[in-house]
Amino acid sequence: MTALAVFRREWTGRRNVILLALGMGFIQLLGLHFGTDAGALHDKAVVMTVGTGTGLAWVVAALFGATMVGRDLEERRFGFLLNHPIRLGDIFAGKVGAGLCLALLSGLLVCLPPLLMGGVWRVFSLREAGSVAGVWLAGSLVLLLLFHAVSIQVRSRSLWLVLDLAAWSAFVWGARILSLRLIAVGAFAGMFRLWLVLLVVVTVGLGIAGYLQVAEGRADLQRGHRWVSTTLAISLGVALLIGWVQVAWVLRSRPAVPQIQPGSARGR
Amino acid sequence: MKSLLQVDPSEAAPLWRQIEEGVRRLVASGGLSAGGLMPSVRDLARELGVNPNTVVKAYQHLVEAGVLSVRRGDGTYVADSPPGFKASERAALLREGALRYASTALTTGADLPEATTCLGAAWKSLKPSRAGGKS
């Protein structure tokens, strides 16, 4: 209930994003209109429109994430929410919900012209359209949470940023090693599964970190940063651990090809 | 009431005492007529810009002193007649007031005759009809 109030509060004042999306949709419409003669070109334009929609949705999500709490804290507006009987979880959920809706809606508005002209249904099946929406949603969620965490880490200007950089570097380095081990045995499907697992675990970690930033940090940017950093470092570690177990399992169930074993490669 | 009664928070005397004395002065000089309705605590507090509790305290003292009277569920009124104090009570009240006046006079460096003259003049200005009446 109170999350809805937060949702509405976020929604008011970001109406220009909707206008921007409508404007972009209109420009796309021109593109589509001039491409109506050649069928192939038309299809290409529809795909492009959907691509633009994806881009806009993701950019909106990232920008929203970077500002949803950080800007409130910097402009000392976060107190407005804290001074009312709104649960901390509702503050976070309301903001994330508003950000996702805003991202999806702006993406959708860009695609409005081909939708109205029926072009989308000629190029994409209903199922494909559904998976496009899924990709938008998942991507928006990841970007929103990621940029929220990063914005807190950057805005607090504390030394904990060093830990953040170290944690991310270690994670990228570990993920690279794990990926290389799978590539070495040609387990490309396994590698994509690995990345998916890492992404899911890190996203969950980002979600928890974002909630804790609001619930434990509240108006204290530095304290929020500490919670984000610790949570994130732990979840990156957990992600690597799960990834490592997964890789070990893949390698054990698949007999290695002797020639391209990492050991022999290193021996040369 | 607004222009007649004034208080200054930066003075040494507590605000409730300033209000109490202001009302006493108004009653004594006829600025507030006997039996008249006093402003409500809420209104007077807003007018003077002071905490309502201060006004309540001043009113309580004035009611105890018999200057004002409370009619249940109606409001606070100026008492109809000067309260019938016993001689001992009146003496105590007068002594208390005299002490305050004497200390004011002393801190300004006045001597006793000067202070007495001043008291007489004040007496006359407040209640011309009663001046020189029975003590």
Place this chain on the structure above:
Amino acid sequence: MTITQALRPVDCRNLSVRYGRIQALDQASFTVESGQVYALLGRNGSGKTSLVRCLLGHQKPLTGRVELLGQDVWSSRTALMQRVGVVSEEPDAPPAMTARQLLNFCAGLYPKWDSAAADERLKRFRVPMEVPFGKLSRGQKAQLSLTLALGPGPELLVLDDPTLGLDPVARREVYDELLSELADRGTTIFITTHDLAGIEGIADRVGILHGGRLLLDEKLEDLKARYHKVTWAPFQALSPADLAPYAPLRIREGGLGGEAVVSQGDPRHLLDAVRPDLKVHALSLEELFVALVGAESEVAS
């Protein structure tokens, strides 16, 4: 009478806050009794903002705890905010929301929200309903914020410099509203302010914060009875020993004479017994604040 009504509206114990090497708050403790108006005074950078943030559960103090109406504010913030009205130092409502939207926003959050009273108050303040918050004047923002804070009929009001940057008329309107609220509902008020003359007639108790420490926490009436200013004409040399029994805060002497703020005892004794040629004056809250904080700053530097 329920049990909660008997509990102290504000109870702060040993609050400390640090930012790196800066000690923003150092073991600050104070309480506010029911129905009291507590004014917290302090210069900018005295730790007031940190204290208010701890008081409202916006920030966790390094040590110490805050109880509002008998409940821990950090852990019970959501429930407490049903009963506590807040006006922030910076007008912090979303700039794009109009007064009407803000009223609806709050009405949905408080079961006890009094729409009629809030509408009437805004009308009295002449705050337009359909103008976005960001476009209102400073005075209108303060008045709208106060309206939102009073809407649910709070038991405790926390006002962080509510008259900051207001013109005299708007300031008077804010005080009038507070005085009516006090008279009608006996609400407990915690207020921080730089407007010492304005709060002087309203505050019951005063706290002065300086360098993160609570220099003073006393009933205003007691303060006025205790502190006095003593002045003397040029060439009336006064030795510090004369004033020593009265605990002088600071003594200043120049070509036009001297003055000292004394903090103890009835200075009429001083007049009678020691130096009949001295003058003793009452201190306004502002003079008292300057004397106390000024003396403390001199010690520090």
